[in-house]
Amino acid sequence: EAEVAQSPRYKITEKSQAVAFWCDPISGHATLYWYRQILGQGPELLVQFQDESVVDDSQLPKDRFSAERLKGVDSTLKIQPAELGDSAMYLCASSLVAGAGDTQYFGPGTRLTVL
């Protein structure tokens, strides 16, 4: 069964450093999502792509976060500079289409710790 892939699985960095996370969605999935999950809370959407275009980045802290999906396949989420409050699990998800109620499949996540 195809799954969403993410790397790295764990990342420890010092504040003010730059970090990058990578996501490879399920083949053929046009829609890709990046979520942030703080310990003890539900996932919160940061950015949504439809193919290579951003359709929602209203919750993305654009002063330090950036995301791209240049060829409409895999995606990279970057944080520069990282802050202590960025420590969280970063989850990538994908769905076949951006339709009402299309199932979102999650990757294993990248756990970020900022020291």
Added chain:
Amino acid sequence: GENVEQHPSTLSVQEGDSAVIKCTYSDSASNYFPWYKQELGKRPQLIIDIRSNVGEKKDQRIAVTLNKTAKHFSLHITETQPEDSAVYFCAALESGTASKLTFGTGTRLQVTL
């Protein structure tokens, strides 16, 4: 935007008993409500979902009910087993968006022997 509240935050049941988790949502136009199970250190996985044109849906030991008038939906797990122990999240699809899910804060279910 949509706001989803989930209760309880923790739930402990004995093996074989039933477990019920409840969620409320704020946007009456929301029309899709999935439930995800997240085991420790693993990815969230969809276990069941319901759309607003249906009041109840069942899949083996798992069922979800939806009350559109009251804007709440519930997850029911019967004959619980130790492998049901996990964190469960409800979510609602925000109206006016293509596929933006708003998640609840999660319920940690512990099934004891």
